[in-house]
Amino acid sequence: MPRQAQNSRISLTLINLLLLLCIEVKAQAGHLADDEVSALREIADQLGKRNWNFKVDPCTSNNQSWPTTQVNSNQPFNYNNTLICDCNLTNDGVCHVVQIFLKAQGLAGILPPALAKLHHLKIINLNDNYLSGNIPEEWASMQLEHLSISTNNLSGPIPPYLGKITTLKILSIEGNQFSGTVPPALGNLFYLESLILSANNLTGELPATLINLTKLIEFRISSNNFTGRIPDFFQTWKQLQKLEIQASGLEGPIPPSISALSTLTELRISDLFGEGSKFPSLHGMTNMSRLDLSFNKLEGNVPDLGGLARLDYTFLTSNLLTGNIPEWIKNSTSNIDISYNNFSKSSAPASLCRDGLNLFKSSSSKDDLELLECLDESPCSQDLSSLHINCGGKETTVGRIKYEGDEDPAGPTKYFHVKPNWGFSNTGHFWDIDNTPNDYLANNVSVLTMENFQLYTRARLSPLSITYYARCLVNGNYTVKLHFAEILFKSTISSYSLGRRIFDVYIQEKLALKDFNIENEAQGFDKAIIKNFTAVVTNKVLMIRFHWAGKGTTTTPNRGIYGPLVSAISVESDRSPPVDGKIVVGVIVSVLLLIFMILGILWWKGCIGGRISREKGHGFTTKREFDELVDPELGSEFIKKRHYND
Ligand SMILES: *[C@@H]1O[C@H](CO)[C@@H](O)[C@H](O)[C@H]1NC(C)=O
Numbered sequence: 001m002p003r004q005a006q007n008s009r010i011s012l013t014l015i016n017l018l019l020l021l022c023i024e025v026k027a028q029a030g031h032l033a034d035d036e037v038s039a040l041r042e043i044a045d046q047l048g049k050r051n052w053n054f055k056v057d058p059c060t061s062n063n064q065s066w067p068t069t070q071v072n073s074n075q076p077f078n079y080n081n082t083l084i085c086d087c088n089l090t091n092d093g094v095c096h097v098v099q100i101f102l103k104a105q106g107l108a109g110i111l112p113p114a115l116a117k118l119h120h121l122k123i124i125n126l127n128d129n130y131l132s133g134n135i136p137e138e139w140a141s142m143q144l145e146h147l148s149i150s151t152n153n154l155s156g157p158i159p160p161y162l163g164k165i166t167t168l169k170i171l172s173i174e175g176n177q178f179s180g181t182v183p184p185a186l187g188n189l190f191y192l193e194s195l196i197l198s199a200n201n202l203t204g205e206l207p208a209t210l211i212n213l214t215k216l217i218e219f220r221i222s223s224n225n226f227t228g229r230i231p232d233f234f235q236t237w238k239q240l241q242k243l244e245i246q247a248s249g250l251e252g253p254i255p256p257s258i259s260a261l262s263t264l265t266e267l268r269i270s271d272l273f274g275e276g277s278k279f280p281s282l283h284g285m286t287n288m289s290r291l292d293l294s295f296n297k298l299e300g301n302v303p304d305l306g307g308l309a310r311l312d313y314t315f316l317t318s319n320l321l322t323g324n325i326p327e328w329i330k331n332s333t334s335n336i337d338i339s340y341n342n343f344s345k346s347s348a349p350a351s352l353c354r355d356g357l358n359l360f361k362s363s364s365s366k367d368d369l370e371l372l373e374c375l376d377e378s379p380c381s382q383d384l385s386s387l388h389i390n391c392g393g394k395e396t397t398v399g400r401i402k403y404e405g406d407e408d409p410a411g412p413t414k415y416f417h418v419k420p421n422w423g424f425s426n427t428g429h430f431w432d433i434d435n436t437p438n439d440y441l442a443n444n445v446s447v448l449t450m451e452n453f454q455l456y457t458r459a460r461l462s463p464l465s466i467t468y469y470a471r472c473l474v475n476g477n478y479t480v481k482l483h484f485a486e487i488l489f490k491s492t493i494s495s496y497s498l499g500r501r502i503f504d505v506y507i508q509e510k511l512a513l514k515d516f517n518i519e520n521e522a523q524g525f526d527k528a529i530i531k532n533f534t535a536v537v538t539n540k541v542l543m544i545r546f547h548w549a550g551k552g553t554t555t556t557p558n559r560g561i562y563g564p565l566v567s568a569i570s571v572e573s574d575r576s577p578p579v580d581g582k583i584v585v586g587v588i589v590s591v592l593l594l595i596f597m598i599l600g601i602l603w604w605k606g607c608i609g610g611r612i613s614r615e616k617g618h619g620f621t622t623k624r625e626f627d628e629l630v631d632p633e634l635g636s637e638f639i640k641k642r643h644y645n646d
């Protein structure tokens with residue numbers, strides 16, 4: 001045999017051997033059932049998913065997750081592209097798809113009816129995409145345990161046939177635009193542990209059948225348009241750990257049976273409509289760690305919750321609570337907010353201003369300017385007629401106006417004065433994420449090109465409520481300008497564009513903006529909108545409060561993104577020129593010096609006599625300008641500052 005032929009025979013054998021080996025590997029690892037492969041093709045079409053690689057078997061990779069090419073390396077943080085097979089379900093070397101995670105991939109198709117052809121699928125998670133339409137009826141035949149389709153563009157009613165998927169343990173449709181009532185058939189989901197309906201447009205009363213969901217661990221229905229009272233399901237929900245009913249549309253009172261929920265770890269009920277309630281009895285909830293009962297018209301005394309040793313955040317903000325501030329609150333080392341209540345002033349602790357306990361306006365007695373005690377206690381040295389703050393950002397100058405910096409990281413129950421003449425009271429905790437000090441500041445996610453973009457690149461965020469206050473203002477009428485730009489969402493076809501930020505603004509305790517949505521007002525993301533108001537200052541104090549009333553999305557583009565966002569605040573007395581005093585003074589000083597010099601020369605030359613006095617007062621419109629001109633120390637402060645700024 002010629003040498004060459006021999007060589008090729010050897011290679012052929014080698015190839016055969018390799019082929020054999022390959023087949024063996026494949027047989028060991030199994031392969032995906034043919035009908036499921038074609039189902040996956042249909043699913044990809046329906047979802048709009050283009051990067052599944054059908055040239056390789058979805059189940060053969062070692063870790064049994066289908067390798068797909070990454071679209072780009074800069075994936076969103078919740079990106080997940082995983083398909084999990086089980087090759088041991090049947091003993092025939094055939095694999096089946098059991099779990100699919102396709103999160104944050106910008107999928108813009110529909111919920112795929114063909115999913116029902118994957119007969120062994122247990123888990124489907126399509127969160128954070130841009131899928132439209134409704135839940136297909138085909139899915140009713142599936143034996144799903146885990147169905148998550150949060151943060152998409154889904155709409156229409158919740159279909160009653162969901163109640164047929166009785167294997168469900170987790171059902172999450174949060175952050176879509178589902179409307180209509182919750183179908184009573186959901187009460188058939190006997191194994192359900194987690195029911196999450198928040199941030200939709202659901203209406204009507206909750207169906208009584210939900211009382212049968214006795215295995216529930218988590219129930220969330222915030223930011224909807226339900227009607228009626230909070231239903232009394234709690235007798236049977238004996239395993240509930242997380243209960244969240246914020247801005248749900250439901251009315252109070254909180255049913256007393258809530259005290260039966262001894263396993264609760266997180267309780268959030270806020271912004272209830274209707275009548276007030278007594279403080280519910282929570283004594284038995286020894287595992288409670290986070291409690292938010294803010295904005296509920298709760299009346300009467302606060303019971304002793306000192307026994308709840310794991311409680312680390314408590315928000316009782318904005319109720320009608322009365323009586324003495326309890327000892328357990330004063331002694332607590334956890335974060336507690338009782339701001340905006342009606343406690344007796346005499347029960348206030350000696351130190352009003354410690355971190356971790358927010359007492360801001362916790363008593364509504366007439367002389368309730370407790371805030372002054374947390375400030376520089378000295379009386380106002382001079383009254384100002386304007387204030388400009390670059391909220392969340394550093395000091396910056398726009399035109400001739402200097403916006404003061406506001407970069408304190410704030411915190412969950414923080415009462416803070418930035419400068420002797422202004423500060424803020426912040427409250428709230430970003431739920432469901434590990435909070436970091438940076439959560440209270442927003443940084444732009446896109447390049448900003450609007451006019452005066454430096455006011456908008458960083459902004460102040462609050463998970464519940466933040467009140468900016470200014471003191472030592474000249475009494476009178478003011479123009480208040482609030483600058484906003486939505487810098488955390490962006491208009492790509494992705495879950496980034498599905499965020500709905502909604503909050504309220506109060507100026508001097510009067511509602512100025514209700515259900516304010518920056519994106520709607522500015523007609524897009526990364527666009528500035530300036531809202532102008534008038535405010536009357538009568539006791540030298542001005543307060544501007546931004547309040548999240550539980551509405552909008554909280555998981556878009558990532559969990560924990562919600563709450564008021566403000567970029568800058570500008571406050572100007574109607575009686576002052578609309579520019580910063582100090583710089584005007586600088587100009588005036590120079591001009592006046594020049595005039596004096598000229599006049600001096602002219603006088604020296606004997607040209608004029610008594611005109612100076614008439615020129616002098618010209619241009620002094622505020623007391624401060626005058627003071628600065630006549631007070632050499634203020635003048636030198638001015639010069640130092642200018643130098644420093646340069
Ligand atoms: C699973 O396989 C894919 C593709 O081979 C790989 O990218 C991924 O890192 C693997 N995951 C684990 C947990 O091994």
Ligand SMILES: *[C@@H]1O[C@H](CO)[C@@H](O)[C@H](O)[C@H]1NC(C)=O
Pocket residue numbers: 079080081082101
């Ligand atoms: C995707 O989600 C699954 C289930 O939560 C998880 O096991 C897996 O680690 C995630 N993969 C990535 C890449 O995050």
Ligand SMILES: *[C@@H]1O[C@H](CO)[C@@H](O)[C@H](O)[C@H]1NC(C)=O
Pocket residue numbers: 087088
């Ligand atoms: C599948 O079954 C085979 C043998 O039947 C076993 O060796 C293997 O560990 C099983 N794999 C899993 C993931 O259970």
Ligand SMILES: *[C@@H]1O[C@H](CO)[C@@H](O)[C@H](O)[C@H]1NC(C)=O
Pocket residue numbers: 108130132133153154155
């Ligand atoms: C979002 O859903 C609505 C209502 O179904 C639809 O009109 C709209 O086209 C969808 N948006 C996208 C980008 O698919």
Ligand SMILES: *[C@@H]1O[C@H](CO)[C@@H](O)[C@H](O)[C@H]1NC(C)=O
Pocket residue numbers: 177179201
């Ligand atoms: C919710 O429903 C109301 C009235 O039915 C409608 O005006 C509003 O646009 C809907 N909102 C969303 C987010 O679908």
Ligand SMILES: *[C@@H]1O[C@H](CO)[C@@H](O)[C@H](O)[C@H]1NC(C)=O
Pocket residue numbers: 187208209210211212
């Ligand atoms: C709860 O389930 C039981 C048994 O399935 C049923 O008889 C009852 O009507 C259900 N309760 C409600 C309120 O639907």
Ligand SMILES: *[C@@H]1O[C@H](CO)[C@@H](O)[C@H](O)[C@H]1NC(C)=O
Pocket residue numbers: 201223224225
């Ligand atoms: C709730 O319904 C009212 C009227 O029924 C409507 O004005 C409001 O926009 C709805 N809210 C939401 C969040 O859809």
Ligand SMILES: *[C@@H]1O[C@H](CO)[C@@H](O)[C@H](O)[C@H]1NC(C)=O
Pocket residue numbers: 262263264286287
């Ligand atoms: C509290 O949590 C622990 C686990 O951290 C659990 O063992 C215990 O049963 C819980 N107690 C209640 C009343 O739920």
Ligand SMILES: *[C@@H]1O[C@H](CO)[C@@H](O)[C@H](O)[C@H]1NC(C)=O
Pocket residue numbers: 306327328331
């Ligand atoms: C609170 O602290 C004070 C002084 O440290 C102590 O006398 C009081 O017993 C404490 N009260 C409670 C309820 O712990």
Ligand SMILES: *[C@@H]1O[C@H](CO)[C@@H](O)[C@H](O)[C@H]1NC(C)=O
Pocket residue numbers: 320322342364
């Ligand atoms: C606060 O309590 C006092 C009596 O303690 C009462 O006169 C006043 O009306 C209450 N204020 C509010 C807003 O409920």
Ligand SMILES: *[C@@H]1O[C@H](CO)[C@@H](O)[C@H](O)[C@H]1NC(C)=O
Pocket residue numbers: 475476477
């Ligand atoms: C404030 O404005 C109101 C009208 O808007 C006017 O009646 C009032 O006199 C003004 N007060 C001052 C101090 O200028």
Ligand SMILES: *[C@@H]1O[C@H](CO)[C@@H](O)[C@H](O)[C@H]1NC(C)=O
Pocket residue numbers: 481530531532
């Ligand atoms: C508010 O003030 C800004 C800046 O001075 C101005 O551009 C805008 O037109 C004003 N808006 C209204 C509604 O008056």
